[in-house]
Each structure stands twice: as C-alpha cells, then as structure tokens.
Amino acid sequence: MTSMTMIQAIRSAMDVKLGMDGDVVVFGEDVGYFGGVFRCTDGLQAKYGASRVFDTPIAEGGLVGVAIGMGANGLRPVVEIQFADYFYPAYDQIVSEAARLRYRSAGDFTAPLTIRMPCGGGIYGGQTHSQSPEALFTHVCGLRTVMPSNPYDAKGLLVASIECDDPVIFLEPKRLYNGPFDGHHDRPVVPWAGHPLAEVPEGHYSVPLESAAVRRPGNALTVLAYGTMVWVSEAAARETGIDAEIIDLRSLWPLDLETIVRSVTKTGRCVIVHEATRTSGFGAELAALVQEHCFYHLEAPIERVAGWDTPYPHAQEWAYFPGPARVGAAFRRVTEA
Amino acid sequence: MTSMTMIQAIRSAMDVKLGMDGDVVVFGEDVGYFGGVFRCTDGLQAKYGASRVFDTPIAEGGLVGVAIGMGANGLRPVVEIQFADYFYPAYDQIVSEAARLRYRSAGDFTAPLTIRMPCGGGIYGGQTHSQSPEALFTHVCGLRTVMPSNPYDAKGLLVASIECDDPVIFLEPKRLYNGPFDGHHDRPVVPWAGHPLAEVPEGHYSVPLESAAVRRPGNALTVLAYGTMVWVSEAAARETGIDAEIIDLRSLWPLDLETIVRSVTKTGRCVIVHEATRTSGFGAELAALVQEHCFYHLEAPIERVAGWDTPYPHAQEWAYFPGPARVGAAFRRVTEA
Amino acid sequence: MTPYPPLRLHVPEPPGRPGRETDFSYLKLSPAGAVRRPPVDVRPSGTEDIVDQLVRVLDDDGRAVGPWDPKADPQLLLAGLRAMLKTRFLDARMLVAQRQKKLSFYMQCLGEEAIGVGQALSLRPDDMCFPTYRQQGILVARGYSLVDMMCQLFSNERDPVKGRQLPVMYTSRRHGFFSISGNLATQYIQAVGWAMASAIRGDTRIASAWIGDGSTAEADFHSALTFAAVYRAPVILNIVNNQWAISSFQGIAGGEAASFAARGVGNGIVSLRVDGNDFLAVLSVSGWAAERARRGLGPTLVEWTTYRAGAHSTSDDPSKYRPADDWGRFPLGDPVARLKKHLVAIGAWSDGEHEAAMKAIEAEVVAAQKEAESHGTLASGLVHDASTMFDDVYRDIPAHLLRQRRELEDLS
Amino acid sequence: MTPYPPLRLHVPEPPGRPGRETDFSYLKLSPAGAVRRPPVDVRPSGTEDIVDQLVRVLDDDGRAVGPWDPKADPQLLLAGLRAMLKTRFLDARMLVAQRQKKLSFYMQCLGEEAIGVGQALSLRPDDMCFPTYRQQGILVARGYSLVDMMCQLFSNERDPVKGRQLPVMYTSRRHGFFSISGNLATQYIQAVGWAMASAIRGDTRIASAWIGDGSTAEADFHSALTFAAVYRAPVILNIVNNQWAISSFQGIAGGEAASFAARGVGNGIVSLRVDGNDFLAVLSVSGWAAERARRGLGPTLVEWTTYRAGAHSTSDDPSKYRPADDWGRFPLGDPVARLKKHLVAIGAWSDGEHEAAMKAIEAEVVAAQKEAESHGTLASGLVHDASTMFDDVYRDIPAHLLRQRRELEDLS
Ligand SMILES: Cc1ncc(C[n+]2csc(CCOP(=O)(O)OP(=O)(O)O)c2C)c(N)n1
Numbered sequence A, B: 001m002t003s004m005t006m007i008q009a010i011r012s013a014m015d016v017k018l019g020m021d022g023d024v025v026v027f028g029e030d031v032g033y034f035g036g037v038f039r040c041t042d043g044l045q046a047k048y049g050a051s052r053v054f055d056t057p058i059a060e061g062g063l064v065g066v067a068i069g070m071g072a073n074g075l076r077p078v079v080e081i082q083f084a085d086y087f088y089p090a091y092d093q094i095v096s097e098a099a100r101l102r103y104r105s106a107g108d109f110t111a112p113l114t115i116r117m118p119c120g121g122g123i124y125g126g127q128t129h130s131q132s133p134e135a136l137f138t139h140v141c142g143l144r145t146v147m148p149s150n151p152y153d154a155k156g157l158l159v160a161s162i163e164c165d166d167p168v169i170f171l172e173p174k175r176l177y178n179g180p181f182d183g184h185h186d187r188p189v190v191p192w193a194g195h196p197l198a199e200v201p202e203g204h205y206s207v208p209l210e211s212a213a214v215r216r217p218g219n220a221l222t223v224l225a226y227g228t229m230v231w232v233s234e235a236a237a238r239e240t241g242i243d244a245e246i247i248d249l250r251s252l253w254p255l256d257l258e259t260i261v262r263s264v265t266k267t268g269r270c271v272i273v274h275e276a277t278r279t280s281g282f283g284a285e286l287a288a289l290v291q292e293h294c295f296y297h298l299e300a301p302i303e304r305v306a307g308w309d310t311p312y313p314h315a316q317e318w319a320y321f322p323g324p325a326r327v328g329a330a331f332r333r334v335t336e337a
Numbered sequence C, D: 001m002t003p004y005p006p007l008r009l010h011v012p013e014p015p016g017r018p019g020r021e022t023d024f025s026y027l028k029l030s031p032a033g034a035v036r037r038p039p040v041d042v043r044p045s046g047t048e049d050i051v052d053q054l055v056r057v058l059d060d061d062g063r064a065v066g067p068w069d070p071k072a073d074p075q076l077l078l079a080g081l082r083a084m085l086k087t088r089f090l091d092a093r094m095l096v097a098q099r100q101k102k103l104s105f106y107m108q109c110l111g112e113e114a115i116g117v118g119q120a121l122s123l124r125p126d127d128m129c130f131p132t133y134r135q136q137g138i139l140v141a142r143g144y145s146l147v148d149m150m151c152q153l154f155s156n157e158r159d160p161v162k163g164r165q166l167p168v169m170y171t172s173r174r175h176g177f178f179s180i181s182g183n184l185a186t187q188y189i190q191a192v193g194w195a196m197a198s199a200i201r202g203d204t205r206i207a208s209a210w211i212g213d214g215s216t217a218e219a220d221f222h223s224a225l226t227f228a229a230v231y232r233a234p235v236i237l238n239i240v241n242n243q244w245a246i247s248s249f250q251g252i253a254g255g256e257a258a259s260f261a262a263r264g265v266g267n268g269i270v271s272l273r274v275d276g277n278d279f280l281a282v283l284s285v286s287g288w289a290a291e292r293a294r295r296g297l298g299p300t301l302v303e304w305t306t307y308r309a310g311a312h313s314t315s316d317d318p319s320k321y322r323p324a325d326d327w328g329r330f331p332l333g334d335p336v337a338r339l340k341k342h343l344v345a346i347g348a349w350s351d352g353e354h355e356a357a358m359k360a361i362e363a364e365v366v367a368a369q370k371e372a373e374s375h376g377t378l379a380s381g382l383v384h385d386a387s388t389m390f391d392d393v394y395r396d397i398p399a400h401l402l403r404q405r406r407e408l409e410d411l412s
C-alpha cells in the first residue's frame, strides 16, 4: 500500500497492465515521451518502449480508429483523449464502430479498447476544458461508461476496464486528480495524501464494473452522484446536517440499479447530482429509472442538481459549478417536501 | 391548398424560402442535380441554380463546417445529412461550433443554419439507416431540435427553422415521408393524399417552434410522442379504447413544457413513446421533467416505450420497432396501476 | 484599389448527363507498358512523377507489355477469371432475387470485379482486408462459401450475422474479411490500426484498406493517410475510383484538380494510379504493394481507375443523372472480357472453355441459392429469433437487456 | 514462401531532446531569392516542383533579393515592425500578469509574429481571418484596442466575450477576426465556407484560414482542402509550422515524409512553403495568394516555416521535451531582428529609432494594461455578472434558462 494521487493511481493501473499483458498498448496526444499533459503516462514510454506507449497525431478520430483496428488484431489499446471536450471528432468511430462492431459482426470481430479522458470543471478551463459528456456515451448501446471518484477506485476500475472485452469510456474528473475537491474553491486545497481512499496497492487488483459504492449511509434521502460530485455531496450532507445516503455510481452504464433501488426504497427521497448540463444529462435517466422502480416509495419529487444548460463559462465558473450550497439547498427542499 | 406528401411539403418549404430570401442556400450529398436520395430537393437546383443548391463531397463534418462559415458570412444554409445515422462525423462542428458560436463570441458571430436529416426505422434500413439520435442533440445547449409528424407541420416547422437565428436540427421521420404510418407494417400502405394534415398551403406560413400540439384530447392518460410514434400512439389508443391524450411535441428542445404539465396534471398518468434506444433517450428527460413538475398529480409510474437498447436490427425490425401492441400494453399498465 | 469583378462559386459538373454523352477525355490514360516500375524500396517521394499516369499491362490486343507485366502463372489468371465470373453471376442472381423481395437490398460490383479479386489473389490468406460494400470479389476469390454469403443476403436463420445487418454487409474473420460498416470510410483508418498492430506484435501479416472515390472526402481517409505515413504502417491503401458516388461525379469529391493518388504523395506515401479493369495490372501492383508492406517499407496508396457499371444499389436509378449507355463507352472496357482475351491470346483459354466455365459457375451459383433459400429469406420470415437481438451488444448480456428481452418475450 | 522478418512500428523521433542538441538539417532551406515566382493564374499543379523549396526574400545581410521581393513601401514595413514589437511586448507583459494570477492562462506567439502581422497587412480590412490562438498579431496589426484585448485576457467586467472564454480566445467581427475556438482546426473549414459564401453572394471579400502543423492531422483540415479545391473558394489556407504541437514534434503530425505544403498539391491546390520569419516573404506571398483569391483563381495553401520560441502555453514546460536553447539555434532566426536589419540596411530605420519605438510601444502597452486592470481581473473578481451566463445560448432566452437563472438568483 502506498498513498497515491489519482494521477499516480491511473498511471499505476496502466503500468500494471502493460507489465502483465503484452497486448496492452497506450497512446494518445502527448502521452509518449512527455507523459501526457496531466502526466498520467509519465515514465511509461521509457519503461515499455515507443512501440507500446507512443505519441499520436492530433486526430481524435484517427487515434480511436486505429485503436479499433488494433483491437481487431488482438491488442488491448488504452487511448487518451487529452480533454473530454475533444472527443467529438472521434464520436463516429466510438458510436458507429467501437460500440457496434461485436453486434454487427455477431461476435466475429471485437474491439476491446479503453478510452480515457479527463473531464469536468473547477480548474478555470473555460468551456473547452471543463465538459462532462457522459450522457453522450450512456445513450450509446454497446459502450460502458465509468467514472471514478478517488485513487483506489480509479486504479481498480481502470484495470477492470482494460480487462473488459467491451469498449469502455473511462472519464477522469480532473479536479480530483490531486485531491478530494468538495466544491469549496475558496478554501485551501486538500491533497490525497493521508486519505483512506488514496491507499492504493501497488500491484494488480480490480474494482468490478457495474457496482456502485455507498459512500455515506443515511436515512433521510438518497443521493446519486459520481466523480467530483460525490465529494460535493458529502460536503453538502456535512453542512446541512441532513442524513443523506450517498451513492457513488462509479459505473454509469451498465448501472448497479439494485443498490439505487434498495436505497431509495428505504429513504423515499432522491437527489441526483452531476456537473454536466442538466437537460438530457445522465441525471434524466437516473430520475426516470428511480421513478419507474420506486414510484410507490417516493415521498417527494426527485431533484436534479446539475450544470446549467449553458456552456461552462470561464469567469463565472463558481456560479456554474454545482457546489455544496446548491446541492445542500436541494437536500433541504427534498427532505422538507 | 394542395395535398402534399411530407417530401413535397419539405421541398415546398425550401422552395418558398429560396424564393423569398436570397441568403438561403441548400446543399448536401446528392441534393443538387439529382435532388436527394429521398427527392426532397428535386427540381430546386434547376430552379435556383447551382450556386444556391448544390452537391457536396461526402464529408458530413465538412458540409456542416462550411455551413457555419457561410452563416457567419450572412447566408442561411439548409443542409441535408443523407441519413441521421451519418451525422456523427459532423458532431464536433455541430456541438463545439454551431451550438456555441453565439455564446462564445457574446453574439459577435452567429450561425443560423438548419440541418435536415431523415431519421427512424421501419424501412428495413438496418442499423445504419434507422437511427433516431435526437437525444444527442437535446443534451447540447444552444441547439434546437425539431421533429414533425405530418406534412403541414413539416413545412411550417421547416420554414420556422430556416427563419430561426439559432441552429436547428430538423429530424424527418422517413417512414412518414409517404404516409401516416401507424406501425401496422403488415397492413396496406396508407398514403398522405386525403389526410387533413396533408392539406398544405403552397405559399409561406410557419408553425412556431416550442409549441406542442394536442393530437387527441383525452382524460385517461397523457402520451408524449413525436414523429412516427404519434401515429403509433393514435393506433394504440384506438385499439385499446383507452382515452389517451396524445401530445405531439414537434419541438423537442426547447420544449413546450406548459402543454405537457397541463395535460399530466389533468390525467395523472403518462406514457412516453419514442423510437430511439431507451437509455438516456429523450424520454428520460421527459420523464424527469414530468415527475419534477407533476409529482403530486401522478397516480402511476411514468412509463417509457422506446427502441430496445440494441442497434436497430435488420431482420428483427418489427420486434424492435415500438409498435401499437407494445405502446398499447403500456397504456394498459399505466391506466390500471 | 483595383476593381475586382464579383466572385463566383465553381461547382464541378460531370462530362456527361442524361441526353448528353460523356466525354471521357478527362480520364488521363497512358498506353499499356508506358509507366516505369520503381523498385519496391522506392522513397516516399519516388512516385511523384508518375502518380498522374496510369499503370497498365494489357494492350488493346490482350498482350501483357511493359515493366509491370506480372508474368503470372496462367493458372492464377484462370483462378482470377473464374472468381470474377462467379462474382458477376452472384451479383446478377441477387439483383433478380432482390426484385423478388427475397432480400431487402443489394449492391453489385459490375465492372469492378478485377480489383477485389486481383488483390485477394496477391495477398496471403491471413492478410486482413477492410473492404467496402463493393469488394465481394475478395470473399469469392478467397473461397468463402456462396451459401453463407447468400444466407447473409437473405437475412435468414443461417445468416452468419444473425440478420442484424443489411444485405452485403458480410464479415468473415477466417477469410480475412473485416465486418463491413454502413458508415463510409470508417474502416480505412481501422485497417491502418490493424497493420500497426501487426508491426507492434512483430507479425508478418499486412492489411488491405478499401475506399471509394466519393468517400475519400471523409475524415477517416485523412486519418488513415496520416497514421499510415507517420508510423509506416504495413498497409495497402486502395481507392476504387469508379467515377461515381451515388449521383455525384468524382469531381465533387475533388477529382477535378488532382488525382486521388496524388493525395497519397502529398502525405508522403508511395502512390500509383492504375487501370483497375486490367487484371494483370491489379495483380502486379497489388503484389508490389504487398511486398513493400511486408518488407517493412511502409504503406502504398493505389487509385484504381474503373467504372461503376450498374446502379449504386437497388435503391438507385442512375438514368436520372448520367447517360444510360455510359459503361459501354468507358475507355477501359470490361475487366472480364479483357482478361479472357489475354488468356485466349496466350493460348491458355478458349471460347469453348469459357462457355463451359460460365455454365458451370452459373450452376454453382444457382445451386448455392437453392440451398441458401432453404434456410429462409427475409420475405419468408425464416430469420433468427427476435430474442437474439439482445446478444452481442456486450460480451455478456447486462441486467437491463435481460429485462428488455423479458419484456419482449412477455409481449408475445 | 520467402521468410520475412517481423514487422516493426516506426515512431518518429525529433532531431533533438533535452540534453541532445537539435540537428536542424531536417529543415530543407533554400537560399534567399532562389525560388521562382509563378504567375498568379498558375494552374493547380503549377507549384508541384517548388512545393518543397522555401520561398525567402531576405538574405543574411538583410537585403531583399529575388522574384518574391515585394518591393514594399518602407512605411508598410515599419508598420509591420511596430505591430510585431507591440505583439511581443503584449505577450511579455501578459506572461508576467499570468504569473501574478491576473489572468488564468496565456499563450504567446514569440518568434512567429511576422506571419500574422504580415498577412494582416496584405489583406483588406474587411477580409475575414479565421485564426488560431497564436495570431494575436493580426488583431494588433489591424489596430484592435489593446485595452479590449486585455479586458478579454483579464476576463473582467469589460471583457467583450463576457468572461465566457479562456484568455486569448478573442473575437472581433469588426476587425475581421473570427471568434477563436478551443477546439483545434474547426475554424479551417469554416473559413472555406465563409469564402464560398463570398463567391455565392458575388462579393469581393476573401478569407484567411489558420492552422498549426500539429492540427493538420484533424479531420477539418482535410475537409477544408477538399471543399476549397472543389469549389475553388477564395481563401488563403495558412499552415503555421512552428515545429511543435505541445510536446509533439512535427514528425508526429506527418511532417517527416512530406512537407505540409505538399498536402495542398495533393489536393489540387496551389501551394508554397515559405520562410515565416522573413517578413518580406510573408508580405509577398500573402499578397500573391490574396490576389489569386480575389481574382477568382481559387485557394492557395501556404506552409509557413517558423519556430515556437516559447512554451506552448503558461501550463507547459518545454524543457521537459526539447533542448532549452533551441530557438537560439533555429536557422531562420528572429523575425523582428531580421526585419529591423533590413530596414536599417535600406536606410529606413536606425538603432536609435528602434530604441525609441520600443520605449514608446512598451509605454503604450503598460498604459493599456493599467486601464484594462481598472476594469478588473479574474483575481479581483470584477467580472461580468453571473446572471449574464444565460445570455446568448440562444438568440432569446428560452423558458428553461429563465427558470435556471431564477434558481441561481434565488440562491444568492
Ligand atoms: C458517413 C456516410 N455518409 C453517407 C452515406 C451514404 N452513402 C452510401 S454509399 C454513398 C456513396 C459512396 O460513393 P463511393 O465512395 O464513391 O463508393 P461507390 O459507391 O462508388 O463504390 C453514400 C453517400 C454513408 N453510407 N455513410
């Protein structure tokens, strides 16, 4: 066990898999010699050589396209999209190809690839370095979408994603890379060091996909969150004193619906929190599912706290970010309803 | 007034706008000389010349990209994506550029373009000629998403879309091009001729965006549908004898929420029907909104009837298509709950 | 300031339209044997000077001439002829079957048979092809079962892709034939990735990528050229320029100002423009390109000049946008007739043998169809069970799809 | 079969790394004055033979030589020098301000100033530029207010884009400067569309498109070349090859086997490779390309050879991936020093005047900064009100955004 930041944990997952499995390759823009703009692949090219860890041209569609071809030829590519805001040029390859290949060939060809991308705001990145596009993947059948909220899960889920035979979209909340950020941007930065979820085994382990984690048991309401919003929700629970049960979804789709239903059936109230824009966000699916499965237990409307339906503004970042105040207000509304 | 098919109505909208406004241009793959694979632009090049109506290279990203540049230079482009299944290569230009340009430049530049695309199944088109990707647009702030269900609306909404200063995604349910298809694929084809909604003025008129239409008033439950599913829902109501209030959304986003809330408040029950895959489909947003706004009036869980979460299969088309039987079963469940 | 006249938009027009005969002089032709044959280790810029010429082997008299003569074993040529004929018969029968509604849709490759067949015969069986919908010749040449092909076309209960795809969207990993996508061009960059994987793994298998003239405008074409050049991927980048993309002439794809082969040179890729209706040229250039790839010398791009003799698909009517008799006037002729003439000229074949071969092949195709139809057709409704629809979305069926499958089953 | 050795992946490596001096011989240089100057109505293939040479005007002694000498009015050159200096001072000051946290982020164009400035001075003021984040020189040359620029950089309450974009993402329709996107390459095809619109409307305005070497790998680059060639759009397609894309050398973008200018030729576009640190070459080639566009002769692609002297952005540390003193050894030198030398050589300028100009410009920049800061900085929190966040998503604010705005207001 060592204490790792989320960056180190993610790197460690790739390191472990590169070491264990000669078919794993890692590539993307600036990931080779330099080690990635967030340093997630730092040192891996030096360790495994340039034909296993390398830089690519700036062509997201191209790099996902070659990854699919490599997957069809027996490799297990792990590619990085430099920012989630830049996956759009690769969308056709992701949706029409990676997600459909097994189905359309009835299993004759498959593309087991993992697409990593840093997502989310809170770093003054403006509208093109802050997006959370998860709903654009959860709508696509054939894809798995995963988002960890801490170093332990990040490594375990990334290992599981690389080992998974389905294509996985692995979203990394970049604001959590260096510490468990709870939305209080005006307070001193909290590092990962010392946090129990930053205790990460150096070797191989995995966290199963499709399994949510109850981060905070509670009885007053159920909170469905993932990524940075798990920490924001914890802060909101602390600050409002409301006994929230906070579920960290970890795997967005396919989803651990059971854990959700069990909790909402118990609490009768539900708040969904995500950073992505609200309309047609993944929160909509969660709300629809919860009311479908827990209708007769619900005592208040399910609320969604989410990014506003605007691009992520640069100077108004903290008015946009769904911080503890907004989340806490929703807790209050839902418990008082 | 003439009786028009949906194809003729759509053509007429472009014809009227090309005639009225010298800034309107129409282009896309095969839309020029040939008049489009569905003939929607037939005769327009001959009438307005090849610099106003023309063929483009097979590059969806490219043709949307040039449309944005043209929009910034004062034109009002109406482009066709040959099938909605092929918009993916244009997604970056649509999301990162068309939808964001006004915002990021604080109104300094805008791109008033209309992107037409035939969508939906029921024509044995297989997984790449049958998709309904509306949710991939409704999640994107800055876009308007529209889907007509009949010739009158098709023309009126298309005129309104072309005149709108925001970028509009205009989805055309291709199974409705030639008749009001209600899902009974084994019955004789019903043409538009003679249908009241096929009575279309030849000249200029528009149907306002953001306005839903109540297609069938009723008291037993509210049905939210659009495109082909409006006709399928009417068939289901007829066949089950359930007094459904069927709302044709027409504008998916921004949405006429008022009409929806008024209806569900009255009926207390709601079924949402769409052809797109269910998970994270637009139905999820509708369900989330309805339970948010009508929670205390709801007497049963909101149900979604949608395409299964698989690609659209070719040979199993009618097991996939959400036809009257599946929709009717949902009506029964929801009214009996 | 100088007064400039108003600008005007140039929109390329084809050199022929219904009622106006095509002027084929736009096709820059070279005489057979005229183009030099660079060594296989030619540098990326080493084909710059010949990229707009047209590599040809067969002259008008059916003789093989010049440096690109593959000096092929006549048995190989005969195998090619048979595969081309079989492909043509298959297409013809399936067009009829489509009109009979036994399949929902069909796409023939009439006039382009030499390219797929010739390249397949130049590759090793385990080299991987990433075809478009007009390379059925590859499957035929590699001996894929006609019955399996037709079962796919009929979407019947033996359809290897379980009815999930439109007809012609074959897949056969065992025959080195990648699953065809309905989305144009996507497979072009995947082929490069497959080839890169070969290089990463220290393998010797190479990839063959396919795209149409129209589809070169798509993004994936550019990605493919970039990645292939950067990593010197062992891949053959084929462009089938059959002059049309549905109703759009190749000028709309950018073929007016430069050949498609020139795109390769612009990206630092060894590139050639070749007579795609000349089976010997196809064999020769494919073999040369394969040798380059396998020797680690990097990618080769080949623009095959040919003509889409038929409609784009069974949904298309080309008489709406081009002269009806265009193919008959296409200067590079019919690849089958040209190879036959050569074989007869070298004494390896005769009219009688040809006649007999045609009969035998037709009988084989008819027999295959009969067998395939016995497993059902889309019209007959004998298709894979609807519940199979939920398989293969993921490796294992997740909970939500099990629920949906149950819902479907409950309904019936 | 022949035994082939296992394939191996080629991964391009730069000719220099930290601790290993760059060998700049990979840059094919031509002597000043050596490249011929085709007539403006040259055919698309007419620059094939010179596309890998390097158009240069200034020789080592600061003299203008050869057919590309623009014979420019010294006043124009002085305007260029001043705009370059102003750009450089602006960059230097903003780097410091960023370190002081007055702005969140900054990107300089050190070493590349001649290109944006020179092209701006070759265009008419109403020609539309579609820049990347390294063409601030265009705005400076066109006289955009430094205060407005800085207000954008400080994201303050006078920021013309209301704090919505990262610093350097300027927009000014009035100055023919298209809104910069954070997504690479997207504006390249939009420029072509803008130019096509000019042609459709019978206008005489042209467009200038900008992209970096690294970004040429993106799809939109390919679309732009295709559409520009097909419709002969009146556009200048600029590629700024500053050798790096963050940490990736231009070889990773495909610059190893062919120049980026060669991409243009491959698409049937008149293309040149030009010394981008030679202000006279920039003026001359830009003017030539603009004349071609305005005369309806179609697009011109220009690869400007230059060097990214500084870090990619304030978030980057180039010492991690390239030798620290690389720029000092770059063979094409510093564009400002080279133009100054020329002006002194022709007697239009002196060291004293230069010194004085530097002082005056610095004072102007400092004064502008003072004024801009009086309207706030990101650090000071004096920014556009949060409620403005909901404006401009659509032309009119729709109901759901009014609800969200109310929710935000209720919160505070
Ligand atoms: C991304 C995408 N856009 C559009 C289409 C529709 N489409 C199918 S085939 C075709 C023409 C392709 O022409 P070409 O590449 O020349 O191939 P050919 O049919 O001539 O063999 C088009 C536009 C598609 N399948 N995919």
Ligand SMILES: Cc1ncc(C[n+]2csc(CCOP(=O)(O)OP(=O)(O)O)c2C)c(N)n1
Pocket: A029, A058, A082, A086, A089, D132, D134, D182, D183, D184, D211, D212, D213, D214, D215, D216, D242, D244, D245, D246, D308, D312
């Ligand atoms: C679509 C997209 N992918 C990746 C990035 C991240 N990114 C920003 S700048 C850059 C390098 C661009 O290099 P180049 O085009 O050579 O321009 P330069 O910075 O050298 O001027 C990258 C990869 C981005 N902004 N957009």
Ligand SMILES: [Mg+2]
Pocket: C212, C213, C214, C240, C241, C242, C243, C244, C245, C246, C308
């Ligand atoms: Mg073609």
Ligand SMILES: [Mg+2]
Pocket: D212, D213, D214, D240, D241, D242, D243, D244, D245, D246, D308
């Ligand atoms: Mg660069």
